[in-house]
Amino acid sequence: MKKSLTFCAALLCAPLAAPLQAGVPEALSAHILPGFAGFAQAAETLAGAAQADCTAGSLQDAWMHAFDQWNAVADIHIGPSETGALPVAFWPDSRGFTPKTLQRMISGEEEIGLDPVAYGDVSIAARGLYPLEFMLYDPEFAGYEKGSYSCTLVQTMTRDLARQAAALDAGWEGQFANVLRTAGQEGNATYMGEDEAVRALYTQILTGLEFTADTRLGRPLGTFERPRPTRAEAWRSGRSLRNVLLDSKGAYDMAAALADWELPKSKEALDRLFELAERVEDPSFQTVDDPSERLHVEILQQQVRALSDALELEIGLRLGIQPGFNSGDGD
Numbered sequence: 001m002k003k004s005l006t007f008c009a010a011l012l013c014a015p016l017a018a019p020l021q022a023g024v025p026e027a028l029s030a031h032i033l034p035g036f037a038g039f040a041q042a043a044e045t046l047a048g049a050a051q052a053d054c055t056a057g058s059l060q061d062a063w064m065h066a067f068d069q070w071n072a073v074a075d076i077h078i079g080p081s082e083t084g085a086l087p088v089a090f091w092p093d094s095r096g097f098t099p100k101t102l103q104r105m106i107s108g109e110e111e112i113g114l115d116p117v118a119y120g121d122v123s124i125a126a127r128g129l130y131p132l133e134f135m136l137y138d139p140e141f142a143g144y145e146k147g148s149y150s151c152t153l154v155q156t157m158t159r160d161l162a163r164q165a166a167a168l169d170a171g172w173e174g175q176f177a178n179v180l181r182t183a184g185q186e187g188n189a190t191y192m193g194e195d196e197a198v199r200a201l202y203t204q205i206l207t208g209l210e211f212t213a214d215t216r217l218g219r220p221l222g223t224f225e226r227p228r229p230t231r232a233e234a235w236r237s238g239r240s241l242r243n244v245l246l247d248s249k250g251a252y253d254m255a256a257a258l259a260d261w262e263l264p265k266s267k268e269a270l271d272r273l274f275e276l277a278e279r280v281e282d283p284s285f286q287t288v289d290d291p292s293e294r295l296h297v298e299i300l301q302q303q304v305r306a307l308s309d310a311l312e313l314e315i316g317l318r319l320g321i322q323p324g325f326n327s328g329d330g331d
Contacts, residue, residue, distance in 0.1 A: 023258065024180050024197045030257040033177060035073035035250070036169045042066040043158075043165035050158040054151040056135065056142040059158075060237070063136055066161070067129055067239065071246035072253070075208025078200055079179065080171030088128045088164050091233055092219060097125035102134055102141060109149045116159035128164070130234070132157055137236040195319075201258055202315060205251045209308040212247050216240070217301040220285040227294065232285040241283040241300075248273055248304055255311050263314045269307040276303050 046062040053059070070088065077085055090098070101123055105113050112118050125131065135141050135154050144150035180200075183191035191197045215233075220240070222228035232240040252270045256263060279296045287293045312321075 023260070024183065024194065024201065026260075027201055027254055027257040028177050028180060031250075031254045032073060032076065033173055035069070036165075036172045039066065039069040039073065040162075040165040040169035042069040043162040047155075047158040047162040050155045054144075054146060054154050056137070056144070056154075059154070060136050063129070063132055064237070064239070067234070067243075068246060070129060071243060072250040075211060075247055075251065076204050076254075077207070078204060079176030080168050084164065084168045084171065087124045088161065088168070089130065090124045090128055091130050092215065092231065093125060093130065097123065098131050099134055099138075099140070101126040102131055105153065106141075106150055113149070113153040113156055116156045116163070119156050119160045120163070122160075127157070127160055129161070132161070133234055133237050198258065198319060199321065201254065202319065202321065205255050205258075205311060205315075206308055208247060208251045209304055209311075212244055212251075213301050213304040213308070216244050216247070217285075217297060217304065220288050221294065221297060221301065222288075224294070227288045229284075229286040229288050235284040235286060238284045240285045241277060241280055244300065244304070245274060245277055248307060251311070252307065255315055259315055259318075261314075261318070263311070266307060266310040266314050269303065269310040273300070273303045273307060276300050 042062075042065050046059065046066045049059055049062045073081070074085070074089060104110070105122075105126065112122060119127070132154070135144075135150065135157070141150065144154075179188065179190050180197045182188045183197035184193040191200065220227065220229050220232035220235075222231070229235070233243050234240055248270065252263075252266060255266065276296070276299055280300065281287065281293055281296075285297060288297055
């Protein structure tokens with residue numbers, strides 16, 4: 001093994017911070033704004049590394065770090081992230097547009113792949129973290145050399161990602177954070193009351209956990225008769241399990257910042273999720289066709305839902321939102 005959680009002690013399994021003071025300002029200052037700032041810095045570091053050495057092996061660590069930073073805020077889809085998150089993380093790609101688009105650009109050495117500014121007009125299938133995973137990890141794409149079209153394309157893609165990350169960071173820090181902070185005040189037409197802003201963030205927490213259970217875990221599980229391992233998120237880089245854990249931790253961290261009371265059941269559920277993850281032998285979920293490994297992943301899926309249930313009980317009820325509320329409705 002168990003390479004699945006070699007990153008655990010250093011990155012994910014540190015003691016969770018106690019919940020901070022309640023409310024939207026605390027969620028912004030403790031989680032959301034640092035999250036987007038951290039991603040912007042990591043994306044800029046990745047772009048700088050690509051300029052120095054564009055080859056796949058030299059960029060994998062920087063790409064991994066950028067993805068780690070993204071995970072903290074990946075499931076937030078309001079404000080600048082409502083449209084800005086998709087070009088950063090276009091997944092799932094059910095029709096395989098990403099490899100098709102990359103193959104076309106490389107085979108034709110399309111000029112737009114050499115221009116970081118114009119690259120913003122490229123299909124989202126070839127922008128962001130996931131096409132970079134193909135370029136850095138997929139044998140069909142990753143064997144390029146310095147000076148090749150693919151080398152310059154990677155430099156262009158990383159610079160485009162850094163621009164996107166900076167735009168998200170600026171959009172949150174410079175504008176939308178204040179929209180949330182001033183909920184209910186005169187002139188705020190987005191949130192007519194502070195409770196609406198709280199509910200908006202709470203919705204992001206539950207929706208993110210729902211996406212993790214149903215899509216990040218549900219897609220590779222498929223059915224017992226027909227598992228779909230290559231539908232796992234980021235399986236080429238072996239970080240499918242890592243994403244499940246980081247995104248779940250991000251949901252908990254935002255919830256803890258939003259609350260001014262302890263969340264013992266939620267913390268226990270998150271801790272248990274990390275414990276159960278130790279049983280998963282393949283962090284890319286590529287062996288879910290094996291019954292015992294499938295069971296471990298199914299149990300992980302159940303635990304993500306248990307975390308969501310705990311947050312509904314410990315936060316939702318206190319906010320007057322009944323368990324079972326549809327997180328997709330936004331009300």
